[in-house]
Amino acid sequence: MPHRKSLASIWRRIPQRYRGESTMCLNCGRHFFPPRHFCPYCRRKSKIAPYTISGRGKVMSYTVVHVAQEGFERQVPYVIAIVELEEGPKLTAQLCAVEPEDVRIGMPVEMSFRRISEDKDDGIIHYGYKFSPILSPKK
Amino acid sequence: MGNVAVIGAGMTKFGELWDKGLEDLIAEAGAKAVNDANIDGEDIQAIYGGNMSAGRFIGQEHIGALIADAIGLTPIPSTRVEAACASGGLALREAYLAVKSGTYDVVVAGGVEKMTDVYSEQVTQTLGGAGDQQWEVFNGVTFPSLYAMMARRHMHDYGTTEEQMAAVAVKNHSNGSKNPYAQFPFKVTLEQVMSSSKVAEPLKLLDCSPITDGAAVVILASEKFARKLPQEPIWIIGSAHTTDTLALHDRKSLTSIEATRLAGRQAMKQAGVTPKDIDLAEVHDCFTIAEIMAMEDLGFSKRGEGGKDVESGKFNLNSELSVNTSGGLKSCGHPVGATGIKQAVEVTWQLRGEAGKRQVDDAKVGLTHNVGGSGATAVVHIFSKEVD
Ligand SMILES: [Zn+2]
Numbered sequence: 001m002p003h004r005k006s007l008a009s010i011w012r013r014i015p016q017r018y019r020g021e022s023t024m025c026l027n028c029g030r031h032f033f034p035p036r037h038f039c040p041y042c043r044r045k046s047k048i049a050p051y052t053i054s055g056r057g058k059v060m061s062y063t064v065v066h067v068a069q070e071g072f073e074r075q076v077p078y079v080i081a082i083v084e085l086e087e088g089p090k091l092t093a094q095l096c097a098v099e100p101e102d103v104r105i106g107m108p109v110e111m112s113f114r115r116i117s118e119d120k121d122d123g124i125i126h127y128g129y130k131f132s133p134i135l136s137p138k139k
Numbered sequence: 140m141g142n143v144a145v146i147g148a149g150m151t152k153f154g155e156l157w158d159k160g161l162e163d164l165i166a167e168a169g170a171k172a173v174n175d176a177n178i179d180g181e182d183i184q185a186i187y188g189g190n191m192s193a194g195r196f197i198g199q200e201h202i203g204a205l206i207a208d209a210i211g212l213t214p215i216p217s218t219r220v221e222a223a224c225a226s227g228g229l230a231l232r233e234a235y236l237a238v239k240s241g242t243y244d245v246v247v248a249g250g251v252e253k254m255t256d257v258y259s260e261q262v263t264q265t266l267g268g269a270g271d272q273q274w275e276v277f278n279g280v281t282f283p284s285l286y287a288m289m290a291r292r293h294m295h296d297y298g299t300t301e302e303q304m305a306a307v308a309v310k311n312h313s314n315g316s317k318n319p320y321a322q323f324p325f326k327v328t329l330e331q332v333m334s335s336s337k338v339a340e341p342l343k344l345l346d347c348s349p350i351t352d353g354a355a356v357v358i359l360a361s362e363k364f365a366r367k368l369p370q371e372p373i374w375i376i377g378s379a380h381t382t383d384t385l386a387l388h389d390r391k392s393l394t395s396i397e398a399t400r401l402a403g404r405q406a407m408k409q410a411g412v413t414p415k416d417i418d419l420a421e422v423h424d425c426f427t428i429a430e431i432m433a434m435e436d437l438g439f440s441k442r443g444e445g446g447k448d449v450e451s452g453k454f455n456l457n458s459e460l461s462v463n464t465s466g467g468l469k470s471c472g473h474p475v476g477a478t479g480i481k482q483a484v485e486v487t488w489q490l491r492g493e494a495g496k497r498q499v500d501d502a503k504v505g506l507t508h509n510v511g512g513s514g515a516t517a518v519v520h521i522f523s524k525e526v527d
Contacts, residue, residue, distance in 0.1 A: 013273065034274055061295070061393050063287035064340040065279065069263050072279045080284050080339075082388045090388040093278045100340075105295050116278060128278065 010126065017128035018113060020053040022089070033089035055111030056134065057085040064100040071117035071126075079103055083131050097132035108134040142526050143238045144365035144372035146245075147176025147358035148487040150480075153472035154322040156352040161197060161253040162209040164354035168477075169210035169249060172356035177368055183358070184243040186210075186217035189230035189250035190476035195265040197256050206249060223269035224425060226250060227355070227479025228509025228518030232380045234359050235520070239378075244364040250481070251354035252474035262350050266475070269512035271386035283347055283426065285387050285513040287339035290428035292393040294341065296443065299431065301341050303446030305332035307427035308345050308469055310449060314456055315466020317497040322351050322472030346427040351472030355480035357487065362526075373490045376504075377410030377521035379403075387513040394443075398517035399436040399510060406506075406519040407438075414438040417521070418502045419489055420460060421482035423510040424467040433508055434462070437519075461499045464489060479509035479518060486522045 015021040016034050024031040025039035026047035032039075033053050039046035062081035065072075072078070079095040081103070095103060096114060109131040116126040149171025151164050159167075165188070173180060188206040193199045207217035220230040227250030234248035254262055266282045267275075275285070293299045309329055315321040327345060335344040365372040379402040384390055391397060407413060414437065422437070424430035431445035439460055440448045448454065454462035465471045465485040468478055486505035488494045503525070509518045 060388075061288040061292040063284045063291060063342075064337070065281060065284050066337040066339065067263070067281065067283070068279070069267055069276070069281050070260055075279070077337075078279060080278070080280055080288070082288055082393065092275045092280055092386065092388045105292065126277070130278075 010124070020055055020111065020129070022051060022053055023048050024051045031087040031089050033085065033091055053089065054086050057083040057109060059095070059103065059105055059107045059109055060084050060090065061105060062095065062103050071119060081131065083109055094130045095132065096130045110134050141241070142362040143235050143375045144360050144362060145357050145375065145483065145487050145522065146360045146365050146368055146370070146372050147172040147178070148356070148484040149175055150320055150355035150484045151353050152320050153351050153353035153474060153481070155255045157255070159352065161193060161199065161251055162205060164253065164352060165206050165249055165251040165356070166209045168251070168354035168356040169247065172247070172358050176358040177370060178245065178358065180212055182245045183212055183215060183247055184245055185215055185237055186212065186247040186249065187220055187230040187234040187237070188217065189220050189226035189228070189479055191221060191223055191226045191252060192265050192268065192475070193253065195261070197253050206251070222516040222518070223511035224423070224473070224475045225479055225509045225511030225516040225518050226476040227481070228507065228520070229380060229479065229516065231357065231479055231483055231520060232378055232518050235375055235378045238359050238361055244361045246359050247356060248359055248480060248483070249354065249356040250477035250479055252476040253352050254350045254474060255352050259350060274386050281339060283342050284339040286426040286428055287342045288387065289393050289432065289513070290341050290426070293428060293432065296394055297446070299446035301333065302329065303450045304341070304346055304427040304431065305329050306450045307424060307430045308332045310455055311424060311463045311467040311469040314464050314497055315470025317495065318466050318471060321466040321470050322349060323470050324466070342426055342428070348425045348468035348473035351474040353472060353474035353477045353481070355477045355484045357480060357483045371491070373487045374523050374526035375520055376523045376526060377406035377412070377519070379405035379409070380516070380518050381405070383515050385512065385515045390514065394432065396432055396436050396510065396514035396517060398514050399433060399508060399519070402517040402519040403437040403508070406521050410521040410523070412504060412521060417460065417504050417506050419464055419486065419499045420462050420506040420508065421465060421467070421485050422462060422508040424463055424469050425473060425510070427469070429510065430463065430467070437506070437508060456497060457500055464494065464497045464499060479507070482507035482509060483520065483522070490522060490524050
């Protein structure tokens with residue numbers, strides 16, 4: 001699929017996908033992920049500044065995927081979750097290092113850098129973030 | 140501003156239609172609607188056509204002109220409208236606004252999707268485009284997995300069960316078994332739904348709407364034009380369109396579609412009705428959990444009680460509120476760009492008393508509800524036999 005195979009489209013997102021770089025609004029203190037160019041709450045009063053996400057959060061909901069899209073077929077069954085980060089933003093990612101039947105809503109998780117998927121024909125390997133359970137929650 | 144009427148309705152059978160291309164489908168539905176309206180082609184002044192992704196399904200763009208060409212109506216203006224699975228509902232909305240504004244007296248609102256010319260993995264990929272490619276799909280999200288996460292959270296917060304979700308499929312297949320236009324016009328049992336293969340837990344194959352080819356068309360007209368026709372018009376008394384964040388994770392809630400809640404409220408306010416006044420509703424059951432949430436968001440069920448209500452039979456044909464008499468997306472089928480218009484066709488037939496074995500007794504007011512993606516677009520319309 002063209003929108004996934006362009007190298008530029010992969011490189012452009014490296015700061016977010018590899019390093020969790022994003023933006024926040026200094027006017028209201030809200031954190032965003034992915035980065036926003038202006039704050040939807042403050043609009044013209046937005047004061048956008050860079051910040052790096054904590055990578056720690058908890059599972060808000062999850063599913064075990066049995067019918068995958070192209071590039072993910074070899075991973076089934078895999079867990080997809082919506083994670084709420086400590087500082088507020090929510091994001092969607094795979095859970096790893098956990099058995100599907102052990103996943104719970106509210107479970108504390110942390111982000112790690114992982115291989116996400118592979119394109120079949122031209123061999124690009126996509127990397128990004130997944131989350132795994134925090135065994136002893138850090139404060 | 141004057142009232143807007145539905146003066147004609149028509150649709151193709153929904154299904155895997157190997158012998159029909161996109162242009163055949165829209166031409167068939169268009170001809171049926173024009174004949175039904177008792178008008179001539181030259182009366183029509185503009186076309187609004189809902190289509191999600193002909194570019195990816197059949198490699199064809201420029202669908203506005205294609206529709207005008209296929210139904211022999213060039214050189215009138217023809218606009219393609221896209222809002223993922225709500226493309227049809229939004230085409231109806233744009234057509235409604237065009238008449239309501241006084242710009243046109245007679246317009247076509249159509250919807251068409253040809254989905255079965257590509258393999259199902261490509262359909263999965265394309266439907267994933269209704270979500271957020273960069274921040275959902277990139278990470279392995281499939282379209283069913285988004286609704287699965289809503290279902291999981293609904294179960295967690297309200298105790299909704301997989302059996303209650305399955306009850307939606309059983310009800311809609313029962314209705315669809317009475318609809319000759321349905322893709323799957325047969326009943327299913329609770330056991331069949333519960334034992335169908337897993338797609339994205341807790342959703343199973345029979346919790347999901349199918350891949351479908353089909354087209355549907357309604358003709359809208361100004362009150363002045365509609366009153367000149369021999370048939371009784373059906374009136375659009377409420378119309379609303381709302382948006383929300385593209386990605387599910389950015390929403391305020393995972394158990395409610397805010398866009399539906401707001402669109403429902405706006406449309407009912409405009410129409411001057413409450414949920415109690417509505418006799419039938421065609422709602423967006425792309426997955427069984429979606430119908431449960433729609434019942435809550437539109438005010439037909441208390442928050443968290445949509446599952447119990449469907450299980451109790453409250454939404455069965457000719458009970459308190461008849462929901463998805465056509466069979467819904469589940470049994471009638473879901474050609475994504477056509478679904479929103481099919482809902483309007485079904486409600487028009489119901490309000491005219493032409494719905495055959497699935498007729499709702501004494502139906503006076505009907506509602507349609509069409510959702511794009513996991514809830515980033517919602518479109519609600521309210522139809523009535525009478526108008527002020
Ligand atoms: Zn702000």
